[in-house]
Amino acid sequence: MQYIKAIFKFKSIEDYQQDLLISDLADLGFDTFEDSEGGFTGFVIKENFNEQELKQLLINYAEDFQTNYTLEGVADENWNAEWEKNFSPLIIDDVCYVRATFHEPQPSYPYEIVIDPKMAFGTGHHQTTTMMMQYLLAGDIKDKSILDMGCGTGILAILASKLGAKNLMAIDYDDICFESTIENATLNHVENLSALCGSKEVIPDEQYDIILANINRNILLDQISRYTEVLKPEGKIFFSGFYLDPDLGMITAECAKYGIKYIDHKQNSDWVAAQFEKK
């Protein structure tokens, strides 16, 4: 398994062009993006990553956009060492304390989550995860049945369980994330969580009160119709992993096709999280 961090710098690239590139990078397996100076950074964890394919994609974009690109630091990094060095405990909305196994417990916080992310996404430090956790902390979660799509470390499902959710189904297509969710659920004494490895085709034919999905625009657009089949009337969806423009409008329009109404959204740097309801 390789952990790849690629820093992309394009000269004079428009926002919509960057969005197009990001969606093609997502098809190569990149699932996390962060802004960095003069460009952006993408992360992928994959077996046998094809660097040549990535370079060809960038050459094509440079030709199409009549610009130049620099690709800095496609590198295999030692993920465990990296996160142990960088992972500091995190406090969300003064009530939720997220720490790693090697930090001291802080029982004074109402909700404490212990995460051992290994190679999975979701320590709470990324803005999208933080906003999803804020929605959960402000929401009515007690006795609700919850589907967590793209669960990563399982952090959202674990918080939902601590907030009183009745049962949780966590799904990720990456086997490392699937295993990480199970391990983290055990670490946090969460007993009402089931996990599946796969994508939308493994979503059980159950009915959920709440669906959580912090993935990316294109995957959400592809999966929304399936989410609506398993969402109870009056049920809520919390989405993240995309930008304001044009992503939020596209997602809102797709939801509207199935009677799912936009309620509100949050923004943190360029990232957006949004709340929808089945009316």
Ligand SMILES: C[S@@+](CC[C@H](N)C(=O)[O-])C[C@H]1O[C@@H](n2cnc3c(N)ncnc32)[C@H](O)[C@@H]1O
């Ligand atoms: C941005 S991370 C979110 C992790 C966690 N839920 C959080 O909020 O921090 C997105 C996750 O979605 C998973 N994912 C991406 N595409 C998927 C798909 N088509 N089906 C299921 N999971 C997917 C990735 O493996 C990754 O763990």
